[in-house]
Amino acid sequence: xxxxxxxxxxxxxxxxxxxxxxxxxxxxxxxxxxxxxxxxxxxxxxxxxxxxxxxxxxxxxxxxxxxxxxxxxxxxxxxxxxxxxxxxxxxxxxxxxxxxxxxxxxxxxxxxxxxxxxxxxxxxxxxxxxxxxxxxxxxxxxxxxxxxxxxxxxxxxxxxxxxxxxxxxxxxxxxxxxxxxxxxxxxxxxxxxxxxxxxxxxxxxxxxxxxxxxxxxxxxxxxxxxxxxxxxxxxxxxxxxxxxxxxxxxxxxxxxxxxxxxxxxxxxxxxxxxxxxxxxxxxxxxxxxxxxxxxxxxxxx
Numbered sequence: 053x054x055x056x057x058x059x060x061x062x063x064x065x066x067x068x069x070x071x072x073x074x075x076x077x078x079x080x081x082x083x084x085x086x087x088x089x090x091x092x093x094x095x096x097x098x099x100x101x102x103x104x105x106x107x108x109x110x111x112x113x114x115x116x117x118x119x120x121x122x123x124x125x126x127x128x129x130x131x132x133x134x135x136x137x138x139x140x141x142x143x144x145x146x147x148x149x150x151x152x153x154x155x156x157x158x159x160x161x162x163x164x165x166x167x168x169x170x171x172x173x174x175x176x177x178x179x180x181x182x183x184x185x186x187x188x189x190x191x192x193x194x195x196x197x198x199x200x201x202x203x204x205x206x207x208x209x210x211x212x213x214x215x216x217x218x219x220x221x222x223x224x225x226x227x228x229x230x231x232x233x234x235x236x237x238x239x240x241x242x243x244x245x246x247x248x249x250x251x252x253x254x255x256x257x258x259x260x261x262x263x264x265x266x267x268x269x270x271x272x273x274x275x276x277x278x279x280x281x282x283x284x285x286x287x288x289x290x291x292x293x294x295x296x297x298x299x300x301x302x303x304x305x306x307x308x309x310x311x312x313x314x315x316x317x318x319x320x321x322x323x324x325x326x327x328x329x330x331x332x333x334x335x336x337x338x339x340x341x342x343x344x345x346x347x348x349x350x351x352x353x
Contacts, residue, residue: 075259080195083266084188095182098144098174105170108149111183116141116200118192120220135206136220139192142183146171178273184226196262197225198250209243216243219250222257227269229253 088095099110120136147166167175174180187193193200198219201209209216230249234242253261 072258076194076262079259079262080188083195084185087182088185091182094179095144098179098182101170102145102168106145106148106168109145112143112145112147113140114143115139115203116224117203117206117220118200119223120217135210135217138203139187139190139200141192141200142186144174144180144183146174146180178227178269181226188226192224194223194225196228196253196257196265197223198228198253199231200224209240212240213244213247215251216247218254219247222254227265229265232265232268232272 102108102110115138117136118139146168147164148168171180184193188195206216228250229252230246233249234246253265
Protein backbone atom coordinates (compact mmCIF):
# COMPACT_ATOMS: atom_id res chain seq x y z
CA UNK A 53 0.00 0.00 0.00
CA UNK A 54 1.20 3.49 -0.76
CA UNK A 55 -0.34 6.48 0.86
CA UNK A 56 -0.40 10.17 1.52
CA UNK A 57 2.77 12.25 1.33
CA UNK A 58 3.28 12.04 5.09
CA UNK A 59 1.44 9.43 7.13
CA UNK A 60 0.18 6.67 4.94
CA UNK A 61 3.65 5.27 4.40
CA UNK A 62 4.02 1.66 3.21
CA UNK A 63 4.07 -1.05 5.80
CA UNK A 64 7.60 -1.89 6.88
CA UNK A 65 8.56 -5.15 5.16
CA UNK A 66 10.70 -7.77 6.84
CA UNK A 67 13.86 -6.67 5.02
CA UNK A 68 13.27 -3.01 5.81
CA UNK A 69 12.52 -3.85 9.44
CA UNK A 70 15.78 -5.79 9.70
CA UNK A 71 17.94 -2.97 8.34
CA UNK A 72 15.97 -0.05 9.78
CA UNK A 73 17.88 0.13 13.12
CA UNK A 74 21.21 0.13 11.26
CA UNK A 75 20.13 2.77 8.76
CA UNK A 76 18.56 4.89 11.48
CA UNK A 77 21.74 4.82 13.55
CA UNK A 78 23.79 5.73 10.48
CA UNK A 79 21.48 8.66 9.76
CA UNK A 80 21.68 9.76 13.40
CA UNK A 81 25.49 9.78 13.48
CA UNK A 82 25.96 11.46 10.09
CA UNK A 83 23.31 14.10 10.77
CA UNK A 84 24.54 14.83 14.30
CA UNK A 85 28.18 15.19 13.24
CA UNK A 86 27.24 17.40 10.31
CA UNK A 87 24.98 19.57 12.46
CA UNK A 88 27.65 20.03 15.14
CA UNK A 89 30.23 21.11 12.57
CA UNK A 90 27.91 23.45 10.66
CA UNK A 91 26.27 24.92 13.75
CA UNK A 92 29.41 25.31 15.86
CA UNK A 93 29.61 29.11 15.27
CA UNK A 94 25.94 29.46 16.19
CA UNK A 95 26.43 27.42 19.36
CA UNK A 96 29.40 29.58 20.37
CA UNK A 97 27.33 32.75 19.90
CA UNK A 98 24.47 31.24 21.94
CA UNK A 99 26.89 30.37 24.75
CA UNK A 100 28.22 33.94 24.86
CA UNK A 101 24.69 35.37 24.79
CA UNK A 102 23.64 33.16 27.72
CA UNK A 103 26.54 34.39 29.82
CA UNK A 104 25.70 38.01 29.05
CA UNK A 105 21.98 37.59 29.65
CA UNK A 106 22.11 35.60 32.88
CA UNK A 107 25.44 34.64 34.48
CA UNK A 108 25.82 30.97 35.25
CA UNK A 109 26.50 27.70 33.46
CA UNK A 110 25.98 27.71 29.71
CA UNK A 111 24.85 24.09 29.53
CA UNK A 112 22.17 22.43 31.60
CA UNK A 113 22.11 18.69 32.23
CA UNK A 114 19.22 16.72 33.61
CA UNK A 115 18.42 13.06 34.18
CA UNK A 116 15.93 11.57 31.73
CA UNK A 117 14.47 8.12 31.07
CA UNK A 118 15.38 6.56 27.73
CA UNK A 119 15.16 3.23 25.93
CA UNK A 120 14.14 0.18 27.92
CA UNK A 121 17.03 -2.09 26.93
CA UNK A 122 15.99 -4.82 29.39
CA UNK A 123 19.63 -5.50 30.14
CA UNK A 124 22.32 -4.05 32.31
CA UNK A 125 23.24 -0.52 31.33
CA UNK A 126 26.81 0.31 30.42
CA UNK A 127 29.02 1.69 33.23
CA UNK A 128 28.47 5.35 33.94
CA UNK A 129 25.22 5.52 31.98
CA UNK A 130 23.03 6.15 35.00
CA UNK A 131 21.59 2.66 35.32
CA UNK A 132 18.34 1.06 34.30
CA UNK A 133 15.17 2.41 35.85
CA UNK A 134 11.97 0.43 36.10
CA UNK A 135 10.87 1.70 32.69
CA UNK A 136 14.03 2.62 30.80
CA UNK A 137 17.72 3.45 31.03
CA UNK A 138 18.47 6.76 32.69
CA UNK A 139 20.87 9.19 31.08
CA UNK A 140 21.88 12.84 31.32
CA UNK A 141 20.41 15.08 28.63
CA UNK A 142 22.19 18.27 27.57
CA UNK A 143 20.61 21.62 26.77
CA UNK A 144 21.54 25.25 26.57
CA UNK A 145 20.37 26.80 29.83
CA UNK A 146 17.15 28.73 29.25
CA UNK A 147 16.15 29.34 32.88
CA UNK A 148 17.72 31.28 35.71
CA UNK A 149 20.45 29.37 37.50
CA UNK A 150 19.16 26.76 39.99
CA UNK A 151 15.59 27.46 38.88
CA UNK A 152 14.06 24.37 40.51
CA UNK A 153 15.43 24.88 44.00
CA UNK A 154 12.04 25.97 45.28
CA UNK A 155 9.75 24.12 42.88
CA UNK A 156 11.22 20.68 42.31
CA UNK A 157 10.42 18.76 39.12
CA UNK A 158 7.58 20.61 37.42
CA UNK A 159 6.53 21.24 33.83
CA UNK A 160 7.53 24.57 32.34
CA UNK A 161 4.55 26.71 31.31
CA UNK A 162 3.99 29.61 28.96
CA UNK A 163 5.18 32.80 30.63
CA UNK A 164 7.17 30.81 33.21
CA UNK A 165 9.02 33.44 35.31
CA UNK A 166 12.01 31.11 35.62
CA UNK A 167 12.72 31.40 31.88
CA UNK A 168 15.21 34.13 30.97
CA UNK A 169 14.70 36.66 28.17
CA UNK A 170 17.13 34.84 25.91
CA UNK A 171 15.77 31.51 27.12
CA UNK A 172 12.31 32.30 25.79
CA UNK A 173 13.80 32.83 22.33
CA UNK A 174 15.87 29.66 22.53
CA UNK A 175 12.84 27.64 23.56
CA UNK A 176 10.58 29.13 20.90
CA UNK A 177 13.11 28.31 18.17
CA UNK A 178 14.20 25.04 19.84
CA UNK A 179 17.82 26.16 19.69
CA UNK A 180 18.20 25.17 23.33
CA UNK A 181 18.10 21.54 22.13
CA UNK A 182 21.25 21.78 19.96
CA UNK A 183 23.60 20.21 22.55
CA UNK A 184 21.52 17.04 22.35
CA UNK A 185 23.39 16.13 19.17
CA UNK A 186 26.07 15.00 21.64
CA UNK A 187 23.45 12.71 23.23
CA UNK A 188 22.78 11.27 19.78
CA UNK A 189 26.47 10.52 19.23
CA UNK A 190 26.61 8.84 22.66
CA UNK A 191 23.71 6.58 21.72
CA UNK A 192 21.40 7.98 24.40
CA UNK A 193 19.02 9.47 21.85
CA UNK A 194 18.05 9.43 18.20
CA UNK A 195 17.28 12.40 15.97
CA UNK A 196 13.63 11.31 15.74
CA UNK A 197 11.67 9.68 18.56
CA UNK A 198 9.48 10.44 21.58
CA UNK A 199 10.92 13.15 23.81
CA UNK A 200 12.57 11.76 26.98
CA UNK A 201 10.98 12.77 30.27
CA UNK A 202 12.28 13.11 33.80
CA UNK A 203 12.09 10.08 36.13
CA UNK A 204 9.88 11.92 38.61
CA UNK A 205 7.37 12.86 35.92
CA UNK A 206 7.58 9.43 34.26
CA UNK A 207 6.59 7.84 37.56
CA UNK A 208 3.45 9.96 37.66
CA UNK A 209 2.49 9.62 33.99
CA UNK A 210 2.88 5.84 33.90
CA UNK A 211 0.28 5.50 36.64
CA UNK A 212 -2.07 8.13 35.18
CA UNK A 213 -1.82 7.54 31.41
CA UNK A 214 -2.41 3.94 30.26
CA UNK A 215 0.07 2.88 27.59
CA UNK A 216 2.66 5.51 28.50
CA UNK A 217 5.38 2.90 29.05
CA UNK A 218 5.24 2.01 25.34
CA UNK A 219 7.26 5.17 24.68
CA UNK A 220 10.31 3.38 26.10
CA UNK A 221 10.27 0.73 23.36
CA UNK A 222 12.33 3.06 21.13
CA UNK A 223 15.18 5.50 21.64
CA UNK A 224 13.98 8.96 22.66
CA UNK A 225 14.55 11.71 20.12
CA UNK A 226 15.48 15.34 19.74
CA UNK A 227 12.33 15.81 17.70
CA UNK A 228 9.29 13.73 16.90
CA UNK A 229 5.75 13.75 15.64
CA UNK A 230 4.44 15.10 18.95
CA UNK A 231 6.94 17.97 18.87
CA UNK A 232 6.04 18.91 15.31
CA UNK A 233 2.35 18.96 16.15
CA UNK A 234 2.31 20.13 19.74
CA UNK A 235 4.09 22.39 22.20
CA UNK A 236 5.81 21.66 25.51
CA UNK A 237 4.07 19.44 28.06
CA UNK A 238 2.42 21.57 30.70
CA UNK A 239 -0.42 19.35 31.95
CA UNK A 240 -1.71 15.78 32.03
CA UNK A 241 -4.01 16.59 29.12
CA UNK A 242 -1.15 17.65 26.84
CA UNK A 243 0.86 14.59 27.88
CA UNK A 244 -2.07 12.36 26.88
CA UNK A 245 -2.44 14.04 23.53
CA UNK A 246 1.26 13.85 22.78
CA UNK A 247 1.29 10.17 23.73
CA UNK A 248 -1.10 9.47 20.85
CA UNK A 249 1.30 11.10 18.41
CA UNK A 250 4.22 9.16 19.92
CA UNK A 251 2.43 5.82 19.64
CA UNK A 252 1.43 6.58 16.06
CA UNK A 253 5.10 7.14 15.24
CA UNK A 254 6.28 4.02 17.11
CA UNK A 255 3.84 1.81 15.19
CA UNK A 256 4.66 3.25 11.75
CA UNK A 257 8.28 4.30 12.02
CA UNK A 258 10.53 3.84 9.01
CA UNK A 259 13.30 5.79 7.30
CA UNK A 260 10.97 7.79 5.07
CA UNK A 261 8.84 8.79 8.04
CA UNK A 262 11.96 9.85 9.97
CA UNK A 263 13.26 12.01 7.12
CA UNK A 264 9.88 13.70 6.66
CA UNK A 265 9.66 14.45 10.36
CA UNK A 266 13.13 15.97 10.29
CA UNK A 267 12.10 18.19 7.37
CA UNK A 268 8.90 19.19 9.17
CA UNK A 269 10.93 20.07 12.27
CA UNK A 270 13.04 22.50 10.25
CA UNK A 271 9.85 24.19 9.02
CA UNK A 272 8.55 24.48 12.57
CA UNK A 273 11.84 25.97 13.74
CA UNK A 274 11.83 28.44 10.85
CA UNK A 275 8.39 29.60 11.88
CA UNK A 276 9.50 29.71 15.53
CA UNK A 277 6.02 28.66 16.60
CA UNK A 278 7.02 25.94 19.05
CA UNK A 279 4.82 23.32 17.43
CA UNK A 280 1.11 23.70 17.82
CA UNK A 281 -0.04 21.72 14.78
CA UNK A 282 1.23 24.11 12.13
CA UNK A 283 2.01 21.42 9.55
CA UNK A 284 -1.29 20.57 7.80
CA UNK A 285 -0.31 17.13 6.45
CA UNK A 286 0.72 15.91 9.90
CA UNK A 287 -2.30 17.48 11.55
CA UNK A 288 -4.89 15.79 9.39
CA UNK A 289 -3.43 12.30 9.59
CA UNK A 290 -2.68 12.42 13.30
CA UNK A 291 -6.16 13.69 14.06
CA UNK A 292 -7.59 10.87 12.01
CA UNK A 293 -5.47 8.43 14.00
CA UNK A 294 -6.79 9.85 17.24
CA UNK A 295 -10.32 9.59 15.89
CA UNK A 296 -9.60 5.85 15.81
CA UNK A 297 -7.96 3.18 13.72
CA UNK A 298 -10.30 2.34 10.84
CA UNK A 299 -13.57 3.75 12.08
CA UNK A 300 -14.10 1.36 14.98
CA UNK A 301 -10.95 1.75 16.98
CA UNK A 302 -11.85 5.12 18.49
CA UNK A 303 -14.12 3.36 20.97
CA UNK A 304 -11.15 1.42 22.28
CA UNK A 305 -9.13 4.61 22.56
CA UNK A 306 -11.86 6.55 24.33
CA UNK A 307 -12.56 3.82 26.86
CA UNK A 308 -8.88 3.22 27.45
CA UNK A 309 -9.16 -0.53 26.85
CA UNK A 310 -8.95 -2.97 23.95
CA UNK A 311 -12.62 -3.04 22.90
CA UNK A 312 -11.75 -1.45 19.59
CA UNK A 313 -8.43 -3.25 19.25
CA UNK A 314 -9.82 -6.14 17.22
CA UNK A 315 -11.53 -3.70 14.87
CA UNK A 316 -8.23 -1.93 14.33
CA UNK A 317 -6.49 -5.22 13.49
CA UNK A 318 -9.31 -6.33 11.20
CA UNK A 319 -8.91 -3.16 9.20
CA UNK A 320 -5.21 -3.67 8.61
CA UNK A 321 -3.57 -2.32 11.75
CA UNK A 322 -1.14 -4.68 13.41
CA UNK A 323 -1.32 -2.96 16.79
CA UNK A 324 -4.01 -1.06 18.67
CA UNK A 325 -3.43 1.89 20.93
CA UNK A 326 -4.80 1.24 24.37
CA UNK A 327 -4.34 4.69 25.85
CA UNK A 328 -7.37 6.95 26.32
CA UNK A 329 -7.37 9.53 23.56
CA UNK A 330 -8.83 13.01 23.53
CA UNK A 331 -11.19 12.65 20.59
CA UNK A 332 -12.22 15.48 18.33
CA UNK A 333 -9.12 17.64 18.07
CA UNK A 334 -9.97 20.23 15.41
CA UNK A 335 -7.91 20.49 12.24
CA UNK A 336 -6.37 23.73 11.09
CA UNK A 337 -9.63 24.70 9.44
CA UNK A 338 -11.68 23.71 12.48
CA UNK A 339 -13.52 20.87 10.73
CA UNK A 340 -13.68 17.28 11.91
CA UNK A 341 -11.29 14.90 10.21
CA UNK A 342 -12.45 11.99 8.05
CA UNK A 343 -11.81 8.50 9.49
CA UNK A 344 -8.32 7.13 8.95
CA UNK A 345 -9.39 4.25 6.71
CA UNK A 346 -11.31 6.54 4.35
CA UNK A 347 -8.36 8.93 3.96
CA UNK A 348 -5.93 6.07 3.38
CA UNK A 349 -8.19 4.58 0.70
CA UNK A 350 -8.45 7.92 -1.09
CA UNK A 351 -4.69 8.46 -0.88
CA UNK A 352 -3.73 5.12 -2.39
CA UNK A 353 -2.05 5.25 -5.77
